[in-house]
Amino acid sequence: MTKKRYGVEHARRNIKKLTSQPTRIDEDSIRSVARYFVANAHNSLACMGMCILLSGRSLQLLLSDTVHLRLDPTGNGLLGSTWLFQSTVVPLGWRDSFHHSSKNAFIIIPAPFARQLEEIRDSRPAFAEIEKGLKQLLSELSPPHEKITLRRLENVIRFEGKRFDLNSFEMDFIQSTDKDVHMQHYYVNFQTKSIREKHAKYVAWICQTPEKVGLLEVSGRFGSKWALNAKGVKKAFSFITEQLEDSIEFNRPQALFTWYSAYILQLLQLLTLHRPCESPFKKLDRFTDDYEYLQITDKGPSSTRIIPLGKLGKTVVSEYVQFLTLLASKIALRSPEIAEGIQAILRSKKPLFHSWRGKDFSPVTESYLKNLFRDDLPLPLNWHRHTLATELVNRGVCRHKIAAYMGHHRPLEHSFSRFSCASFEWLYEVRDEIEMVVHEFSVPLIRVNQVFQ
Template sequence: MSIYLLLEEPKTDKPEYTKKILMLQVGVIIKTIQQISPNVYDDEIQALGLPIDLTVSLQDKSTLGAIFSEIKRSGLLKEQACNAFILSTYALTSDEFTKGLIIQAKIILAASTLIKLDNYYGVIKRALDAIRLLFTDKFCASLLPELPDFALDNSSLIKELMLLKNKGRYGSHHLTSIIALLKNYHNKAPRYYPRNIKRKAGTGSNPKRPDYAPAEPAYMSDKDEDNLTEFTISPLENDENDINIDDLEHIADQQSAKRFFAINLIAPDEVMHSLSLQNQLAKAAANNIFRREKQLACEYRQLTRFEITCLVEHCMSYVEADNNCAYLLTCLLIGKNIEEIKYNNHSLVIKDNGPFKNQPVWLYKPSLPEHKVDTPLETLLNRSIGKVIMSLPKQLTSALSKLLTTTIDLIQIKDSVQCIIDTINKEKHTRLTLPRIINYLSYFMNSKGVDATEIALLLGKSIQQEPGCSYYQVNVGQLLQLHQKFVKNVLGNTNQLFANEINQPTEITVGSQLQVKSDTLANMFALLQDRLSVLRNMKWSALEEFHNIYTIYILYMLNLSTGHRPVRHPYETLNCFDFNAGTLYISDKEVRSSLSARVIALPKTAIDQLIFYKAHLTNILSFITNIKIETGKQIQNALTAEGPLFFFLNDLNFIAVTPANLDVYSRDILPLKLNWHRHFMRTWLRKNRIHGHLVDGWMGHISSGGDALGRYSGICMADLKGIATVINTLLVDELKIKAQAPWSSQ
């Protein structure tokens, strides 16, 4: 086995130099683990096939960082997974560097073993990406010191990683991919062989349809995601281990489809590429639905109300005498496992004042982007300064105080909790398991139609998977009320268990840190309107300033109306707008695994403004064409939908609207991150009682139901037109925005 099967061909300015640096760094990595564990990994190291004359010398971290940055700028971090993984130690401090090399060495040894087997490329690639993110992502920096010693034997290392993952630290989801790689490496996973299928004898004639067997893919995707297994028609030979097809069909009928099939085609490269993207989209949608399957209201694997009642009655009967019953009840009420409760004990407090005096309370602050700005700009924003609060019954105070203040054997607690669950299952014929009990809070909220973003913020789980969490700012009391409704539903409305008054200040919020104040936006649009009024009837010398401010004014209005992401050539061409139907086609985030294109309805004010903008382009076309022919052609293309609709002017030269250019031209108007409008609108729409799944569809987020206007979606255009009507009231009544007339100087 050669290390060259893991390393990708460098795509840098100096590929040979990059390859040399990579090989030297591999030598440094392997030499490190040889020093830590001599003679332990000799066979695996020899199998790497490193050159005999390899000169091992410690690489300068600045050199590694420069090559890593070049790969990152090229957008090849996913494609160059192994190269980026090897270079990622540049981001480590001097104290962390040796530990990082040992981690890399164990991963390389595992990857070099599994790469020889079929169907493990995806496992390897995900683990390499996970290590790279742990080293380079500043948000995961707190997890790195807690990682165990990777020089341990595989069995002990896997156990340590599992314990760390269960603590629920930020970034611990990356450990899943690492554990999967190490488990396969530890088990020396065998080569995958397909199973043959035949019809049971005596049940009728053989089916006329052909059998199917896995074959090599017809093409290999050059994108980030793993390829789907392609299928071709081929005859199969009988085998002693044949499986009865009737039994297999029965099993398949009881399961959700998890794989999509494609036919082995002979077609041009562009068709193959298109099919590859379609397959990846189908896989992403299927994985998303499967991930959400546990939260379906009709999902039989979830616990029933009867089972929860049996659990609560048993725990409440023994809660004073048995602390383990209190721990089990806590897992149910806050949706956390015992490890998370114990190791995040800074989040669990016993309140000594306020509305929850002498009650245990779970407090935590969601880990979200800070969006730091200069001090003078702080007055423009509403910052989130609160914490998520989940209150617990007073009966749990004694047991949880003991958990916080004393050293307790978690393994013994887990065994005792499992005994309680087994006892209830035996007596009441229930199907209780600890994971089902922990997941019941999320399932209950989802079945009651609670916004998935609010569920994620409340539980502190799936925040990275719910994109709305980064844009949404919600009142602390609102989340607390959601949780108290759940607790009251489970335990009953008893004065002994709950505070009668919440008394949470309404201005305390959690979530997005980039919430612009409504007054700020109203004042900004008023100033822009005044400036446009002054410039509109001036001489042609003021045209350029008028056009640039006019463009920013319209873009800000449309961004608030549509939630469009800041991209190059926003709103593309006039063909994206349907003025008769009042709709807009948006394609602002085409990625390899999902499609975010959508059609939304436009507010009336935005439509009126676009009509004015078309007239503006017509008015300035002749004047600019006489001075700058090329710029005139660009404006003509904008009017005929053959070129970008929006642009800036600099000395009457055509300047494309890109995020960088928009940031420059708007810096003196509103010097904030360009997606401030998405933060503002997500929060504003939820405050105005637009349901979360409608807001996700409007913003282009794929929710649990998939694409907002997909085949099986319950959302229709009437819902989006309702959103447009509500947004129009925001523009006109709250922000005092008016459609501005075009340039009119003669």
């Protein structure tokens, strides 16, 4: 009886639920709807429908004042993005060390729809009214076998964009997906020209035109302003190695400890994408005995993750342990308190990275690192994450794998959760790619025998 009583209601709910899902619209339906939109470009509802289809953006976002729209000399529309990045002042001597970033970026909307969209936005229509009208239009255009909704229209680019090699990150930019949805969006600096070229092919396919939409000859980058290029990474490590060489030459144990520790810390952060925090990397026992794995907790308990170290990473940790062991024996008579502190580090009784200033031997803090580098390295403490996230995304590494490595996955999405589809193999892939990048950046590997000659 219960089944009969509620059967019709359940069926009605299921139909409603299915039509709200990001289900793929078949190609014939896309072409049929697109043909109608093209033939009726002067109609405001058809124009809005086509703009949603071309950009994947919601109706509300297309009408929002937060998204800039202007027409280029050819009449095409340059539709801006909601992605904003913090303004920075880069010292003159470092300007060629960062990936440049333009103030804004845009996607192109074809001329007839762009002009109509501009008029619609200027008229400031009632959102509820235009939404209701567009829903009604889509209902009328829907074929018998499926219902076309606003949500499904937005998601066409998610399915069909792959035909034109648009990856998830690029589609997020085109759709102006909120950056908070995927935290990597805050870190990445990317080429805009290649995205516009791919998007233009998608637009031509939707509009069923043989030629791509005319593109402005603009090449540039957009995104994070703190991503270093290869030259910048070399410059950062060159400064540290110069300080280290001076310490070796003049046989100054305190300076030697300071700069070799700084070198190891910067290199490990580059390899593991560890966030800047108090007592980075915690204690030595966070590494397995063979230094093959590392447990990171750099932003509260929810950030805890296990990272596999590659050949370079294991070598770096091993060299630092040897350095601490040798240094403790060399300064045992002159500075017994410091030597005892180093021994405590090796026994995992104290944090791995310390500052040594006179008789003070205390764990490394963020303020200490800022003071250590001061004007010589005018970089944010998390430049490693900006730089490597940029490199990984631009090399086509899956953003979900990057998220797992950077500690952006929520606990239930992590590789060791039984509720997650993530694989620990993802981390190996990201690790190997990072070590390849570090090698290509020509970051030097300074061994203990070079320090204690």
